[in-house]
Amino acid sequence: xxxxxxxxxxxxxxxxxxxxxxxxxxxxxxxxxxxxxxxxxxxxxxxxxxxxxxxxxxxxxxxxxxxxxxxxxxxxxxxxxxxxxxxxxxxxxxxxxxxxxxxxxxxxxxxx
Amino acid sequence: xxxxxxxxxxxxxxxxxxxxxxxxxxxxxxxxxxxxxxxxxxxxxxxxxxxxxxxxxxxxxxxxxxxxxxxxxxxxxxxxxxxxxxxxxxxxxxxxxxxxxxxxxxxxxxx
Numbered sequence: 001x002x003x004x005x006x007x008x009x010x011x012x013x014x015x016x017x018x019x020x021x022x023x024x025x026x027x028x029x030x031x032x033x034x035x036x037x038x039x040x041x042x043x044x045x046x047x048x049x050x051x052x053x054x055x056x057x058x059x060x061x062x063x064x065x066x067x068x069x070x071x072x073x074x075x076x077x078x079x080x081x082x083x084x085x086x087x088x089x090x091x092x093x094x095x096x097x098x099x100x101x102x103x104x105x106x107x108x109x110x111x112x
Numbered sequence: 113x114x115x116x117x118x119x120x121x122x123x124x125x126x127x128x129x130x131x132x133x134x135x136x137x138x139x140x141x142x143x144x145x146x147x148x149x150x151x152x153x154x155x156x157x158x159x160x161x162x163x164x165x166x167x168x169x170x171x172x173x174x175x176x177x178x179x180x181x182x183x184x185x186x187x188x189x190x191x192x193x194x195x196x197x198x199x200x201x202x203x204x205x206x207x208x209x210x211x212x213x214x215x216x217x218x219x220x221x222x223x
Binding site for chain 1: 141142145147154155156157160202204206209211214215216217
């Protein structure tokens with residue numbers, strides 16, 4: 001079965017610092033989603049990556065999918081308190097209408 | 113794209129009671145997915161709901177505890193039956209139309 005390893009489990013960074021969260025799959029991915037979640041709330045869609053080597057950016061967040069489509073990273077530049085939350089990666093395993101398999105999440109805290 | 117309306121957004125329920133969560137999609141979809149997110153945990157798939165057939169449940173989830181209805185191609189309900197505090201979670205519905213879309217989630221607290 002598909003497994004996603006997400007690291008680190010938690011991260012505390014000082015405001016203004018950069019950080020990276022990784023998501024590694026045991027199998028080649030059809031696609032990879034990144035979500036953000038505030039405690040106790042629903043998912044906020046960040047980005048979806050499908051092509052090997054693809055990179056997308058939105059404001060200060062950049063996500064990349066490696067050429068082999070087994071590893072993705074989420075990079076936040078100059079972190080702000082508004083970036084705090086739980087970041088989840090979700091994998092698409094094939095091209096059909098299948099559910100996502102999620103990593104365990106990374107809890108990010110940004111301190112002043 | 114797809115817009116999913118999920119309700120209730122949150123509820124506090126007494127143990128032993130049941131809660132039905134509704135998801136309405138703005139377009140027809142073949143499959144709808146129900147997830148559970150326990151406190152501090154990631155999302156776990158409960159079941160896949162197909163219109164016109166019984167839902168397919170993942171290991172560890174049973175129909176008696178989480179009955180699902182799928183009366184048409186735009187609507188589904190998940191019931192959490194005979195609740196206990198361990199059922200306190202966020203429940204989310206999702207559809208896939210080329211990409212995944214999620215409802216806003218239902219935050220359930222069982223007391």
